[in-house]
Amino acid sequence: MPKQMNGGLRVIKRFMDRYQLTEEGAKGLRRSSIASFFKYLAFMAPIIIIMYFVQGLLYQNLKSVHFYIIGILLTGIIMYIIIERQYEATYKETYQEASNLRIEIAEILRELPLSYYSRHNLSDVAQTIMQDVSDIEHALSHALPDFHGFIPYLLIVSVLLLLGDFKLGLCVVIPMLVGMILFYLSKSMQEKATGKFYLVNRENTEKFQKAIDLNQEIRAYGLKNDVGHDLVEFQDVRENEQIKSELSQALPLQLSQIIVVLSLGMTIYFGSQLYIDGETNLVMLLGYILAAVKLINGLQSLYMNISEVIYIDSRVKRIKSIKQEPLQTGKEDITLDSFDIEFKNVSFSYYEGQGLIKDLTFTAQQDQVTSIIGPSGCGKTTVLRLVSRLYDYDSGSITIGGVDIKAIATETLFNYISMVFQDVILFNKSVLENIRVGRPDASDEEVIQAAKLANCQDFVDRLDGGYDTYIGENGAKLSGGERQRISIARAFLKDAPIILLDEISSSLDVINEMKVQESLNKLIEDKTVLIVSHRLKSIEKTDKIVVLNNGRVDSIGDHDSLMKDSELYQDLVEKSQLAEDFEY
Structure with missing residues (x-):
């Protein structure tokens, strides 16, 4: 029993690794494969009944009509039960696994650092969750159970045929073996062609996604015809790859299926010679002919099933690559009592060999506002992303209250951090529900109070439905400033005790900026605040200003000391003033 259990576990593990299924999905595939095996065995029952009837007819020892009727009825009932069980095992497990697999992938994606998404297109990730899983779902319901169920059935029947009559058995088995070898030899060619078509399909999806996302820019710059022409041209490339992919599978499939049919011809031809020579009897010959017919049908289906297994290979590898991505780890039960943020010799790059943050060291203290400023591209926003573990730093350390943030689970860390970044993501929900994202269990009164602090009340009053107004996809019905507020x-x-603000005034007019600044002064009491702003006027009174240049600390101090000691800060202030004084 333990050996059987270990064998079953090995099969489950093999299915999980080979097809990237969940454990439940692998167990379901094992059950449906066993059911398919018994289904194929059940299909041999009518052949046995026919042989038994012919034998009785030839040797004039037929049983009563009731005997054959009862035999046929019992066979039919058994076949129905087996086929029904096989159908339930296959399709019920399949649809459940499609759901489980998508959830598993989504859970993994949730734990991946943001750096993963900077290296992969979102359309590719979406296609993996939807289309790749859908393709595996189809294989689970139409190919894999029959594939794994037919192989042991084929081996058992082939051995029995060779044991029953070796010469007739060879007539049945040899063409099948040749067809299988030829089909197997074409496997690498099929994988290469289908894999290339898979990548071209992904590229095609990404091109359309970009054209949709950048539709406004494409029209504004008169690129509609150029982009349209590029898309049309790429459809020809995609079509050519699709033809190559289908031919790479269709030709070996057809050739192998033709070779397999030779089993029937060889069995009839050589079997007739053996019958004439008295080396076999008519019942045996008829049985081998019927067995050849059944195996031919089964093998032709097997080749199509193998083709589908090869077709999903690229999808399986894509899902496997996601599962093998390193996850952000950390403890969930860590409690922070103080909230000083310390950068110590921190280095980071978005892409290997292209360092953005280099040996960065500074401290943002609790109950203070620390501003991060510097020229464009110096890494200001990246500092905020590192603090919130949207990206993990490469070397050095970042601590909050003396605890390294890499030791803290991201969900736990987010409980202590509020973030306002340049790119605002809103949902096609009401104003009230979009604000409630900050704290899902907040009451309506608390949400409205927060909206007033952020100076949302004035534009909410202008909406027909007030706080219950739906604002469109990503806040399409609101202005940039309203979205940011x-x-x-x-x-x-x-x-939260830590507040990260990235260019919060970039879409606000002067009046609204002053009102938000007043609200911030109330909010930051006993809190650690890191703020990035290109409007240097708005950060002049902050407790500490960290000036970055090319990813390094140029200088640290308050406004007055930096105006005396930092040439870069003086230059930034001067240019900021020129920009504010500029008149069109």
């Missing part, structure tokens, strides 16, 4: 309201609502 909703994001700020989320931070107010969450009321």
